[in-house]
Amino acid sequence: MSARRLLDKIGLALAIFIIVSPAVLFFLWMASLSIKYEIDNSSYPPVFIPDRFAWKNYADVLASNRFSTYFLNSIIVTGTASLLALVAGVPAGYGIARTNATKAAIVILIARITPGLSYLIPLFLLFQWLGLLGTLWPQIIIHLVVTVPIVIWIMIGYFETTPLELEEAAVIDGATSWQVFRHVALPIARPGIAVAGILAVIFSWNNFVFGIVLAGRETRTLPVAVYNMISFDQLSWGPLAAAAIIVTLPVLILTVVAQRQIIVGLTAGSVKGG
Amino acid sequence: MSELAERAAALRKTETTGALGWRRPSYWPFIIPALVIVIGVIVFPWAFTIWMSLNEWKVGAPTTFVGLANYLRLPGDPRFVEAVWHTLLYTLLSVALPLIFGTFAACVFHARFPLRGFLRGLFIMPMMATPVAIALVWTMMFHPQLGVLNYLLSLIGVPPQLWIFHPATVIPSLVLVETWQWTPLVMLIVLGGLAAIPSEPYESAQIDGANGWQVFRFITFPLILPFLFIAAMVRTIDAVKSFDIIFAMTQGGPGTASETINLYLYSVAFAYYDIGYGSAIAVIFFVLIIVLAALLLYVRQRTQWTQLTREAPAEAVA
Incomplete structure (x- = not known):
């Protein structure tokens, strides 16, 4: 019996190892590429841990003044688009949940199903006509396509599970519907708002397709900036990998720190942006 | 079990509408800001796309209505x-x-095992990481001469491949x-x-x-089937419109x-x-996604009620 259990344990450990290693090895290799000089990156057989660490790859990427512009652009676009989505989406999720307006959810579903590129053609023409191209506004506005549905979708689900009794008690005490929302529903919904906010930030930060069409030289976000580095810098892998890590590190840290919230949000709505 | 859940849901529904029905108009102010955004960035683009698809519409040239020509x-x-x-192949x-x-x-x-939460966090990193950054590193790994994948293949005696370059x-x-x-x-959906x-x-x-495989085949699999369909649907929608990685x-x-x-x-x-033609592709593309999703939904509906509720648990328990 105990031999059997030991065998089960070894089997489980092996299975865990097999499952987790593709992800772990990939990111370790990514880190390895980013801290190696060209000579190590182009050697065969490949070197995993080099003798000398090329920290200068990171320094080079961070020091280029454009990169800090793009970093700032990413923060502005993601920050504004996520904040606007929360401001508009949380009350909307509340309203939809309380009126049982399930048909409203269909619009959200359509937004979830539609390819991001479909929005780009009409909105590109609209932004051109409004003279907004060249500013960050087109990207902020179009990122709402990603962030608003995520927030509404998660908040509908969340408000449907919060108890009605407290709100009804507040109504009996003479509170207006805004007061009920502000002082009763909203405080209870804080964990749901965190989930919605985290996912909105991640999918907006990662978004690439909107940027390649709408971003100019000065208004690129980080994913677009990294993509442009590929075409110009095909051969120097070290700085490229370093840039890739800098772009995705905030998201990876958020994933490991807030994995519980992320999993709740993803399984609740099975949402993904873009 | 499902009958009970259904009844509870129905009960809850009547309760909510019963208690809140008369207040319904007062919830509109909550929805309006989001509604404005949704109309602006989702409904308008769709309407405009359909209109453009009916026109010969090229940048810098006058537009003419051409009906279904596109x-x-x-x-x-x-x-x-x-x-x-x-x-279709990719999907x-x-x-x-x-x-x-x-x-x-x-x-x-x-x-249950130690560090489960942490390992699960590591496991979901690939889907949360920035796709472009991922694509960049995979491109390096696919490199025919210097890529690590061909090196790994050589270790097990497989000749080098050209991967994305062929x-x-x-x-x-x-x-x-x-x-x-x-x-x-x-994994998350099935979990x-x-x-x-x-x-x-x-x-x-x-x-x-029962042995491990029998338990999976006759108990676990039928019971998670609805979740597999959800996963298949989500995956179909995402795979069809996959862009970042390929681009x-x-x-x-x-x-x-x-x-x-x-x-x-x-x-x-x-x-x-070629805006007009592009819009027509966008519309057809959307229809294709809807059709694929509806197909899965149809299969799911049929499977769920015929196989799942009758055969499987009976087979499992008996």
Whole structure:
């Protein structure tokens, strides 16, 4: 019996190892590429841990003044688009949940199903006509396509599970519907708002397709900036990998720190942006 | 069990509308800001896209109404037809593989073991990481001379491959990346299904001396089937419109060997600036996604009520 259990344990450990290693090895290799000089990156057989660490790859990427512009652009676009989505989406999720307006959810579903590129053609023409191209506004506005549905979708689900009794008690005490929302529903919904906010930030930060069409030289976000580095810098892998890590590190840290919230949000709505 | 849940849901529904029906108008102010945004960035673009698709609309040229001419161009456009086949192949593989691996991973993560939360966090990193950054590193790993993948193959005696640099292997290579990236999402959905399974069938199966495979085949699998369908649907929708990975790694190349509908749509609209034709592709593309999703939903509905509720639990418990 105990031999059997030991065998089960070894089997489980092996299975865990097999499952987790593709992800772990990939990111370790990514880190390895980013801290190696060209000579190590182009050697065969490949070197995993080099003798000398090329920290200068990171320094080079961070020091280029454009990169800090793009970093700032990413923060502005993601920050504004996520904040606007929360401001508009949380009350909307509340309203939809309380009126049982399930048909409203269909619009959200359509937004979830539609390819991001479909929005780009009409909105590109609209932004051109409004003279907004060249500013960050087109990207902020179009990122709402990603962030608003995520927030509404998660908040509908969340408000449907919060108890009605407290709100009804507040109504009996003479509170207006805004007061009920502000002082009763909203405080209870804080964990749901965190989930919605985290996912909105991640999918907006990662978004690439909107940027390649709408971003100019000065208004690129980080994913677009990294993509442009590929075409110009095909051969120097070290700085490229370093840039890739800098772009995705905030998201990876958020994933490991807030994995519980992320999993709740993803399984609740099975949402993904873009 | 499902009957009970249904009744509870129905009960809750009547309760909510009963208690809140008269206050309904007062909830509009909550919805209006989001409604304005949704109309601006989702409804308007859709309406405008349909309008544009009915016009000969090129940047810098006057637009003329041409009716369905743009749509009629599609079947005779070899690049579009080819893109449809690429999309279907890419989607089929990128749904099937993550479903298989994701289900396996979910069964493993369903067990209790130390550091489970942390390891699950590591496991879902591929789908949360920035796709372009991922694509960049995969491109380096696929490099025929310097890439680590060919080195790993050489260790087990497999000759070097050209991966994304050869028309015959480009789609499987991209599917490899897509599978690596999205298996975690399937895992999470199926894990949710596993968590909802009661322990009784397992206990009786143990008493009856069922082996591991039998337990999976006759208890676990039928009970998580609805979740597998949800996962398949989500995965289908995402795989059909996959863009970032393909665009960043191959841009549809070599030649047009990995050009999916989404990639072709990009070229038509933003490289050739043929807005009218691009809009028509966007509309047809959307219809294709809806059809695929509806197909899965239809299969799911049928499976759920015929097989799941009658045969499976009976078979499992008996």
